[in-house]
Amino acid sequence: MTKKQFTSKIDELVKLQGYQKPEYHFGVLKLDSNENFVINKQLQQDLINAAQKNSDVREYPLGRAERLVESIANYVNLPKQMVGIGNGSDQILDIILSNFASKKTKIMTSNPTFGFFEERCKLYQIPTIKIPFAKDMTLDIADFLSKSKQADIIYLDSPNNPTGFQFKKDEITELVKKFDGLVIIDEAYGEFSDYSLASLTKKFENLIVVKTFSKTFGLAGLRLGYVLADKKFIDVFSRVLQYPYPLNTLTIESGILVLQKINQIQETTQIIKEERARIIKKLRETGAFDVFDSKANFVLFDARGADKRIYTALLEQGISIRKLGKIGKHEGCLRVTVGTKDMNSKFLLAIRDLLK
Numbered sequence: 001m002t003k004k005q006f007t008s009k010i011d012e013l014v015k016l017q018g019y020q021k022p023e024y025h026f027g028v029l030k031l032d033s034n035e036n037f038v039i040n041k042q043l044q045q046d047l048i049n050a051a052q053k054n055s056d057v058r059e060y061p062l063g064r065a066e067r068l069v070e071s072i073a074n075y076v077n078l079p080k081q082m083v084g085i086g087n088g089s090d091q092i093l094d095i096i097l098s099n100f101a102s103k104k105t106k107i108m109t110s111n112p113t114f115g116f117f118e119e120r121c122k123l124y125q126i127p128t129i130k131i132p133f134a135k136d137m138t139l140d141i142a143d144f145l146s147k148s149k150q151a152d153i154i155y156l157d158s159p160n161n162p163t164g165f166q167f168k169k170d171e172i173t174e175l176v177k178k179f180d181g182l183v184i185i186d187e188a189y190g191e192f193s194d195y196s197l198a199s200l201t202k203k204f205e206n207l208i209v210v211k212t213f214s215k216t217f218g219l220a221g222l223r224l225g226y227v228l229a230d231k232k233f234i235d236v237f238s239r240v241l242q243y244p245y246p247l248n249t250l251t252i253e254s255g256i257l258v259l260q261k262i263n264q265i266q267e268t269t270q271i272i273k274e275e276r277a278r279i280i281k282k283l284r285e286t287g288a289f290d291v292f293d294s295k296a297n298f299v300l301f302d303a304r305g306a307d308k309r310i311y312t313a314l315l316e317q318g319i320s321i322r323k324l325g326k327i328g329k330h331e332g333c334l335r336v337t338v339g340t341k342d343m344n345s346k347f348l349l350a351i352r353d354l355l356k
């Protein structure tokens with residue numbers, strides 16, 4: 001690469017926006033990134049302390065990752081040869097995109113879809129076909145299926161971020177069955193929904209399911225994702241495509257330990273589902289918003305033109321939610337993460353006061 005080519009490549013990349021992280025506000029109630037605060041901080045702290053005791057960070061994590069893979073395989077009820085791990089599901093999605101897609105492959109997804117995925121497609125100049133959500137923030141499977149004929153790869157976050165929508169299980173199964181190409185299902189929020197497609201990876205070689213410890217397990221800061229797919233794909237993924245040591249020792253050990261606390265984790269998932277229903281109900285009762293159903297740990301609502309005012313006023317009161325702007329026919333959308341009961345009550349009270 002000549003100096004000139006190097007600078008012109010940088011000039012080309014500079015035009016890209018990159019993934020838009022939420023603004024960082026110190027000391028606020030963080031309801032902007034779909035993290036999990038229902039999980040007790042002490043539980044995670046104890047876990048990390050135990051992980052640290054089991055670790056010797058002078059060593060490369062040789063052999064440890066395999067134990068994590070076995071624990072995950074046990075959790076998802078698949079053979080360990082069908083499980084790969086990565087530095088967050090972001091990194092796994094990136095590996096899949098950079099190796100299996102190109103300028104010549106068309107990826108079909110929804111509009112909106114997971115922002116990071118979209119930005120990565122732009123980076124690799126992968127053309128995308130985006131199917132818009134209907135006014136009620138749902139997708140029509142027949143429409144999706146018929147348009148999929150133009151695509152080589154389908155990517156769906158299921159449930160979708162930011163709408164919270166998920167196709168019915170039989171609909172998405174039909175899609176995997178009928179589509180003559182690769183289907184990537186991102187189940188980052190899978191545990192908050194009604195089903196997972198994990199077991200279908202045994203039946204369909206063209207299906208890749210990507211999952212994470214960032215949401216249900218409350219380990220976003222440790223960066224731990226995993227991928228479930230046919231043995232041949234996982235072999236190539238883990239042996240050839242993935243870094244030799246994608247995860248640090250503490251993350252690996254914490255992943256193994258958190259899976260031993262699965263009952264406690266599942267209790268928090270249940271609380272989140274109940275709190276999600278409460279938030280949806282209370283927001284609807286105000287009559288001021290269009291509030292969409294959700295199968296994830298967040299709720300999307302259209303503030304009917306008041307989005308900027310509400311976002312700023314909440315922030316002034318120390319509550320950070322996500323401002324998303326226009327989505328389809330809805331001009332001013334906001335997304336709030338389901339937090340602890342207390343956090344949610346504070347959010348709902350603040351909303352009530354703002355509407356007075």
Ligand SMILES: Cc1ncc(COP(=O)(O)O)c(C=O)c1O
Nearest residue numbers: 088089090114157161188212214
């Ligand atoms: C749909 C979706 N997939 C993947 C991720 C990233 O997860 P991770 O923390 O494992 O990189 C997110 C995070 O917000 C997400 O919304």
